[in-house]
Amino acid sequence: xxxTAVEKTLAAKSGRSSVQPGDVVYPDPDFIMIxxxxxMGAKRExxxxxxxxxxxxxxxxxxxxxxxIYGSARAAERGAFNRKAARDWGVRNFFDVGRGGHGHIFPMxxxxxxxxxxYFDNDxxxxxxxxxxxxxxxxxxxxxxxxxxGTNWVMVPKSVRVWIRGKLRPGVHARDVGFRLATLIAxxxxxxxxxYRVLEYAGELDQFDLASRAALCSSPTEVxxxxxxxxxxxxxxxxARAVATRPFTPVYPDIDARYEAELVLDVSTLEPQVAxxxxxxxxxxxxxxxxxxxxxxxLGSCGSGMYPDLETAAALLKGQRIAPHVRMFVAPGSEASTxxxxxxxxxQVFIEAGAVMLPAxxxxxxxxxxxxxxxxxxxxxxxxxxxxxRFGAKDAQLYxxxxxxxxxxxxxxxxxxxxxxxxxxx
Amino acid sequence: MNTDxxxxxxxxCYKLGHDVPHAGGVVPNSIIAGRYFDPKDIIPHLFEExxxxxxxxxxxxxxxxxxxxxxxGPKMNxxxxxxxxxxxxxxxxxxxxxxxxxVGCGLRVMTDCINVTEMCDTGDELEVxxxxxxxxxxxxxxxxxxxxxxxxxxxxxxLGGNAGWLRQWWQSQHKEPASPQVSGARG
Numbered sequence: 001x002x003x004t005a006v007e008k009t010l011a012a013k014s015g016r017s018s019v020q021p022g023d024v025v026y027p028d029p030d031f032i033m034i035x036x037x038x039x040m041g042a043k044r045e046x047x048x049x050x051x052x053x054x055x056x057x058x059x060x061x062x063x064x065x066x067x068x069i070y071g072s073a074r075a076a077e078r079g080a081f082n083r084k085a086a087r088d089w090g091v092r093n094f095f096d097v098g099r100g101g102h103g104h105i106f107p108m109x110x111x112x113x114x115x116x117x118x119y120f121d122n123d124x125x126x127x128x129x130x131x132x133x134x135x136x137x138x139x140x141x142x143x144x145x146x147x148x149x150g151t152n153w154v155m156v157p158k159s160v161r162v163w164i165r166g167k168l169r170p171g172v173h174a175r176d177v178g179f180r181l182a183t184l185i186a187x188x189x190x191x192x193x194x195x196y197r198v199l200e201y202a203g204e205l206d207q208f209d210l211a212s213r214a215a216l217c218s219s220p221t222e223v224x225x226x227x228x229x230x231x232x233x234x235x236x237x238x239x240a241r242a243v244a245t246r247p248f249t250p251v252y253p254d255i256d257a258r259y260e261a262e263l264v265l266d267v268s269t270l271e272p273q274v275a276x277x278x279x280x281x282x283x284x285x286x287x288x289x290x291x292x293x294x295x296x297x298x299l300g301s302c303g304s305g306m307y308p309d310l311e312t313a314a315a316l317l318k319g320q321r322i323a324p325h326v327r328m329f330v331a332p333g334s335e336a337s338t339x340x341x342x343x344x345x346x347x348q349v350f351i352e353a354g355a356v357m358l359p360a361x362x363x364x365x366x367x368x369x370x371x372x373x374x375x376x377x378x379x380x381x382x383x384x385x386x387x388x389x390r391f392g393a394k395d396a397q398l399y400x401x402x403x404x405x406x407x408x409x410x411x412x413x414x415x416x417x418x419x420x421x422x423x424x425x426x
Numbered sequence: 427m428n429t430d431x432x433x434x435x436x437x438x439c440y441k442l443g444h445d446v447p448h449a450g451g452v453v454p455n456s457i458i459a460g461r462y463f464d465p466k467d468i469i470p471h472l473f474e475e476x477x478x479x480x481x482x483x484x485x486x487x488x489x490x491x492x493x494x495x496x497x498x499g500p501k502m503n504x505x506x507x508x509x510x511x512x513x514x515x516x517x518x519x520x521x522x523x524x525x526x527x528x529v530g531c532g533l534r535v536m537t538d539c540i541n542v543t544e545m546c547d548t549g550d551e552l553e554v555x556x557x558x559x560x561x562x563x564x565x566x567x568x569x570x571x572x573x574x575x576x577x578x579x580x581x582x583x584x585l586g587g588n589a590g591w592l593r594q595w596w597q598s599q600h601k602e603p604a605s606p607q608v609s610g611a612r613g
Contacts, residue, residue, distance in 0.1 A: 024578035049589065051596050140500060140523070142530060145592055153578065155522070196522030224521065 002254035004159035005229045006198040009135050009251050013118045021158040021260075026151045029059065030117040031093075033136070034143055035103055036064040036082055037366070038122045042144040043085045055150030057090040061112070063103035064096045065361035067369045075369070089147075098335060101360030104128040104136075104302040105333030108210060111243030115232045115250035120146045125302045125384060127221040131213035132240060133232035133250055135198075157226050160192045161259040164203035166268025171419035173312070173402035174212035175304055175382065178219030179273040179283035181265055186223055186281035192261040194220060198227035200253060203264075206233050211306035215402075218303030219280040222385045272417055275400035280385050286405060286417045294399075296379035297328040297410040298371065298391070299355075300363045304382035304403050305333025307340060313407040314346045316421055317353040323413025328355040329371040331363030355410070364391035373398070380406045380415055431584045433557035433575075435514045435534065437487030439550040440480075441543060444493035448524065450475055452497060452504035462503060465510030472507040486512025489552045493517065493543045497524035505531035509587070514554055516542055516561070516572070529579055532587030539572040556583075 001018050003011065011019045013027035034042060039062060046052075054060060062082065070076040079097070086094040100106045104125050107113035115133035119126070122143035126136025137154060139146055146152045162181065168174070184190040199220045208216060208230070217228040231252050232240065240248065274289040276282040299313055310332060322328050330350055332338045338360055341347040350357060356371070364371040365383040372392030373379045379398050383390060386398035401409065404418035411421065442451075449455040453471050462468050473480040490513055497504070500523035508515060514534040518541065528535045534556040542561065546552060550565035559574035575583060585591045 024576060045589070046592075049593050049596055051592065140527075141502075142526075142588055145588055148592060149595060153582070155576075157522075226522070 002256040002258065004198065004257040004259065005200055005231070005251055005253045006135060006157060006159055006227055007257070008253065009116065009118050010154065010156055012116075012251070019156045021156050023156045024153050025156060027118055027154055028151060029119045029146070031059050031061050031112070031119045032143070032146050032150075033061045033063060033103055033107075033119060033121040033123075033126070034147070035066050035123055036062075036078065037066040038141070038143065039082045039085050040078055041141065042122075042147060043081070043088075045141075045144045046148055051148050052088070054089050054091075054147050058092065059150070060089065060091045060093060060147065061103075061107070062086055062091050062094040062096075063100055065100070065102045066366040068097055068359040068361040069370060071369055098359065101332065101334030101337070102302060102305055102362060105214065105305050106336065106360070108132045108214070109243070109306070109334055109336060111240070111245040114240050114244055114246075114248035115237065116248050120152065125218075125221060127225060127228045128214050128217045128302050130217045130228035130230055131210055132236060133230065135227050135229065137227065157196050157198050158260045159198045159200055159257075160194065160261045160263065161200045161202055162190075162263040162265055164201060164205060165264060165266040167204060167207055168267055168270065171404060171417075171422050172267075172270050172272055173404055174208055174215035175218065175402040176270055176273040177265070177267055178216055178303070179275045179280055179400065180270060182219040182223045182281040183283040184265070185263075186279075190263045190265070192263055194223050194225040196224070196226045197260065198229055199225045200259070201228075201230045205230055206235070208233075209308060210236060210239060211304075211308040214306060215303050215309075218301075218384055222280040272402060272405050272419070274380070274405065274415060275386055277386055277388075277397045277399060279387060280400060286401070286415065289399060289415045290417055292378060292399070292415040294326060294380050294409055294414060295377040296373050296381075297322070297326055297406050298331070298364050298379065298381035298383055299328070299403055299406055300331030300333065300358070301365045301381075301383045302333075302362075303384055305331065305337075307337045309382070309403040310337060310341060310346055312403045314349045316404065316407045316411065316418065317355070318349050320353055320411050322354045322410040326410050326413050327371075328353075328410045329358050329363060330355050331358040332360045335360045353411075368392040380409045382406055433534070434553065434555040435487045435489055436551075436553045437485060437489055439546045439548055439552045439563070440484065440488055440490045441546060441548045442490065442492040442496070443543070444518075445495045446492055446497065448497045448499040448501040448504055453507070457503050458499075458501050463506060465506050468503050468507040469510060472504060472511070481507070481511065484511055484513060487514075489514045489516055489554055491516050491542055491546055491552075492520075494519045496520040497528070500524055500527050502527045502531050505533045505535075509533045514556060516554060518542055529582060530588045532583050532585070532590060534575070534583060536572055536574065539570075542570070542572065545570060
């Protein structure tokens with residue numbers, strides 16, 4: 001039987017020749033990820049049940065990315081708790097403060113997460129794995145069962161496919177595609193239900209590098225996709241081979257696989273997008289929001305935290321200063337990116353422009369533990385979403401844009417089409 | 427299998443409409459934000475914003491019948507209360523992660539029961555077998571068959587959800603020689 005990418009992956013990891021949507025399987029994951037915000041809950045839950053040993057401590061990856069710089073005594077206490085938990089459980093793959101970065105970014109850069117892999121994660125942004133041709137499934141609080149037993153039940157999701165037609169114009173970014181796609185699905189223009197579906201991209205995908213592919217995974221997640229997948233291009237495979245820490249087998253959907261829905265999105269005429277406050281699915285052309293005065297800018301998150309995203313921003317910022325009334329926070333996706341920024345001069349560009357560098361990780365996008373917005377303020381960012389209160393005051397206005405759009409806006413002090421600045425630099 | 431477990435519930439219908447969110451519709455948002463997971467803390471607040479005192483009027487075996495898209499938000503709080511009160515849940519659809527949360531709480535739940543809200547009204551005498559999918563409205567004398575709880579999830583619900591399943595699994599690991607294989611964990 002012809003299989004979609006997720007069906008093929010789950011069949012392989014469950015020791016079956018085939019699966020179909022609705023089947024319940026128990027995949028054997030390549031690894032299990034848990035982040036700093038939920039270790040305490042999982043540890044206490046397992047301790048209360050008397051479960052002191054994990055099924056496979058060597059498969060467990062602990063990551064400190066949600067609250068990296070402890071801004072409170074409570075956060076410092078949690079950090080200490082997590083370190084003790086890692087010792088008690090015997091978890092050696094512990095990427096603590098300053099050691100890895102964003103759990104949904106650095107494993108793809110470092111060769112931990114490779115094409116064809118499957119892993120369990122407590123966090124829903126594990127959908128990022130699709131950027132490299134893998135799957136990460138969110139378990140929420142059920143990550144405790146995965147830690148204890150090594151697996152959990154998974155109902156094979158249905159798949160929806162979107163065909164990308166055409167090429168992006170200069171100044172338009174993969175993040176813009178994601179905002180547009182989420183909006184067209186949410187308003188019914190593209191007819192598909194993404195609840196617990198895997199969104200598989202197809203079509204003209206060679207134009208998207210790993211960072212752009214992570215951007216394409218972001219917004220569908222916010223409109224309830226459970227997985228996102230891009231078949232790895234030659235360039236992605238070359239990257240994977242160069243960094244791989246172990247052998248891997250890429251997965252591609254069968255040519256005659258069946259999808260619940262097939263959508264087409266022509267990106268050749270797409271304008272830079274801005275998601276208006278309230279959700280990624282509120283996207284409009286940047287011209288509609290241009291001129292809105294801003295107070296706060298954030299560059300980073302699982303959707304826009306890779307080195308090319310930082311390069312895009314640095315190209316605009318070089319020799320410029322951000323507007324005097326704006327504060328701009330930058331959180332690279334990995335410690336490796338921060339180090340490379342230092343080597344290649346990007347760090348200097350950001351600092352001289354007046355931006356504030358944050359440690360690699362989630363930045364303000366996690367519950368405003370750092371760099372939040374105040375009541376009545378206006379923010380434009382590359383955060384995962386702009387739901388009410390995502391990073392601070394509930395009555396703040398949170399806009400989203402691509403790395404280029406938020407950086408151009410930081411310089412101008414108001415929401416700005418990045419092409420205006422790209423054109424003047426030529 | 428737990429042979430004492432009641433898969434067939436007989437009780438009164440409590441009907442809800444479409445698009446009832448977990449926060450506000452099932453329990454007040456303060457219960458979710460306050461991270462209350464003890465049934466005794468949640469029960470007084472079940473359906474509090476739409477029907478104060480529900481928890482005093484409902485009886486074990488009563489069945490909540492909801493429309494499409496029930497329980498938006500992958501939260502467990504309301505299902506913990508429903509399970510502790512001995513209620514069942516039958517709905518036309520629910521977001522998958524809401525369904526997963528309900529199963530994880532050990533709630534007897536059936537979803538994808540198309541048009542089930544047209545088959546009953548609040549107060550009707552219902553009988554639902556969650557293991558076979560058999561639905562009877564004795565008041566109206568109608569019978570339907572809906573998709574039952576999947577075979578592979580029966581044990582999880584019988585054991586009271588995730589915590590009960592894990593407790594049982596851990597005890598079984600210590601009774602028998604421990605199996606080193608991950609696949610042995612599927613219970």
